[in-house]
Amino acid sequence: MDFAFDARTEELRAKLLAFMDEHVHPAEAVVEEQRASLDSPWQTPPIVGELKAEARRQGLWNLFLPDAEHGAGLTNLQYAPLAEITGRSPQLAPTALNCAAPDTGNMEVLVQFGDERQRKQWLEPLLAGEIRSAFAMTEPEVASSDATNIETRIERDGDDYVITGRKWYISGAMNPDCKIFIVMGKTDPEGADVRRQQSMVLVPRDTPGVEVRRAMRVYGYEDHYHGGHAEVVFDRARVPVSNLIGEEGGGFAIAQARLGPGRIHHCMRLIGMAERGIELMCRRAVDRTAFGKALAQQGQVHEWIADARVAVEQLRLLVLKTAWLMDTVGNREAHTEIQAIKIATPRTVVQILDRAVQLHGAGGVSQDFPLAELWAAARTLRLADGPDEVHQRSLARRELKRYV
Structure with missing residues (x-):
């Protein structure tokens, strides 16, 4: 490597x-x-x-x-x-x-x-930055960490699909530039294979029956930069069958293909968030005096900064190894490492940012520094793209297989 x-x-x-x-x-x-x-x-x-x-x-x-x-x-x-x-x-x-x-x-x-038509209509303006989009998967009524629980229905009616369901924390949906939803729901809820029950369809935002009901807050933040996280209701929203992505029953596999790169991208950015936290921590430690000496002379502060640097270097190496494996052997073979970084990175970065907040005192939880918002974003990523516990369960099972 x-x-x-x-x-x-x-x-x-x-x-x-x-x-x-x-x-x-x-x-x-x-x-x-x-x-x-x-x-x-x-x-x-x-x-x-x-x-x-x-x-x-x-x-x-x-x-x-x-x-x-x-x-x-x-x-x-x-x-x-x-x-x-x-x-x-x-x-x-x-x-x-x-x-x-x-x-x-x-x-x-x-x-x-x-397909070619879908790429022409939606991919090209997304690549050009002319529109935004949303991915509608998570639901409030079921544990969406298990995607087989999803209850939204996608029912065939002649040449159309009819979508009925309720989603929430749909990132980007509050942004008026969001023009298209990728919606995951069940086309075959009684199918024998629970991972072949789901499909994905493209649903334009202006489709009758689509209601962006409210913005969901994240630790009190509305997250305007992301375009908000919305609750969205699909009340018999009708789209052409040609809006199906891939094939019927392929939704679960598409979701897994989508989430792998997303997880590592989040972890890459999290390392940058940690680096900014360390920088702010060091600047604050040098500039502030308490009990007659700079915070940078306090032993506890030394431990925080040293531990943060060690942790970031460890995380970076693991993320780079994962990226290298994804490039050389593919996402499936890098599955263990993808799960490892998804478990380790948000958890560790939350701890680093928490100590940076502590060092800043009241300023750390205020709007005058970016730390509180960075902390909220990092903490959210212990849930997004699968909570820690789901990845721990899967990773442990894979380890145990070698001994059974």
């Missing part, structure tokens, strides 16, 4: 670091000022469009997509250090580069499983 950055990665890292310093970090305060003057908090502040235009001009666009025809053609190993950099401003940088979830996963689904 060789994790040295190749020439293209080094070039993109240098451009992206400069872009962050010159454009993204200065925009973090501006975007909040602009949002306060908009008619709706879900509208996109003008500066975001300016950032996207500049990123595209510099060739920092669709970096997440390994498909060279549609994206930058980077491997996971090449993309990892770039995603880490965007994690330093996770609310703004991924959007600026058209590398923000859930659009990334939805574009990957359309590239892998969409």
